[in-house]
Amino acid sequence: VTFCVGRCRVSVGVPFLAAVALLLTLDQSGTVAAGLVCAAFHEAAHLAVMKFTGQMPREIRFTAFGIDIVRPGENRSYGRDALVSLAGPLANLAAFGLCCCFCGDTNPYPAANLLLFALNILPIAPLDGGEALYSLLCLKMSQEKAEKIVSVISFCVLFPLATAGLFVLLRSKWNFTLLFAACYLMALLLLKKEH
Numbered sequence: 780v781t782f783c784v785g786r787c788r789v790s791v792g793v794p795f796l797a798a799v800a801l802l803l804t805l806d807q808s809g810t811v812a813a814g815l816v817c818a819a820f821h822e823a824a825h826l827a828v829m830k831f832t833g834q835m836p837r838e839i840r841f842t843a844f845g846i847d848i849v850r851p852g853e854n855r856s857y858g859r860d861a862l863v864s865l866a867g868p869l870a871n872l873a874a875f876g877l878c879c880c881f882c883g884d885t886n887p888y889p890a891a892n893l894l895l896f897a898l899n900i901l902p903i904a905p906l907d908g909g910e911a912l913y914s915l916l917c918l919k920m921s922q923e924k925a926e927k928i929v930s931v932i933s934f935c936v937l938f939p940l941a942t943a944g945l946f947v948l949l950r951s952k953w954n955f956t957l958l959f960a961a962c963y964l965m966a967l968l969l970l971k972k973e974h
Contacts, residue, residue: 785835786835786837787835787836787837787838787839788837788838788839789838789839789840789841790838790839790840790841791841792840792841792842792843794842794843795841795842795843796841797843798843799815802815803815808887809887810887810891813886813887813888813891814887814891814894814895816888816891817871817874817888817891817892817895818846818895820870820871820874820892821867821868821870821871821895821899822846822848822867823870824866824867824869824870824871825848825863825864825866825867826848827866828862828863828866829848829850829863832859832862832863834850834851834855834859834863835851836848836849836850836851837849837850837851837852850863857914857915857917857918858914858918860910860911860914861910861911861914861915864907864908864910864911864914865900865907865908865911867895867899867907868895868896868899868900868907868908869896871892871893871895871896871899872892872893872896874888874892875889875892875893875896878892898960901936901940902929902932902933902936903932903933903936903937903964903968904929904930904933904967904968905964905967905968906964909929909932909933912929912932913925913926913929916928916929930968933964933968934965934968937961937964937965937968940957940960940961940964941958941961941962941965943957944956944957944958944959944960944961944962945958
């Protein structure tokens with residue numbers, strides 16, 4: 780499904796809808812629904828800061844692997860790009876604080892917000908933290924040098940994350956989530972380097 784909102788093209792893929800439907804169907808605890816609400820809040824924060832800084836997206840893609848916001852090429856600055864990248868994780872951190880104050884112990888929203896913050900703030904190239912780091916480094920050096928530094932830092936963060944994921948898998952005999960996430964991020968980083 781593709782449509783336009785103003786000048787922004789929005790495309791929602793069938794794999795995205797299928798993945799959401801499957802997760803919501805399998806989830807009995809309401810955790811997936813909470814995660815989706817927190818993820819929508821995260822993306823809304825990115826869009827709000829983009830609107831505030833006058834750089835609305837060219838395109839928003841809903842894919843099986845997440846939501847891609849394609850920023851405009853004109854009138855961009857590295858400072859604004861860093862601010863936009865950090866808006867989502869910081870919104871989740873603020874929401875976590877508010878949820879801790881007003882939600883009960885069994886409510887899934889605090890954990891979902893904290894998890895989204897912790898994952899997205901990591902200085903790994905495909906994530907918001909890596910994008911913000913790249914933008915901040917570009918303020919002081921060339922794009923090529925900044926990209927190399929972010930790639931090295933990304934691998935230095937992913938290696939212990941994958942090791943911890945393997946340790947968790949071996950100890951639990953079934954929990955492969957952290958290992959899968961680390962391998963997925965490593966694959967994204969390697970694919971990005973090839974293009």
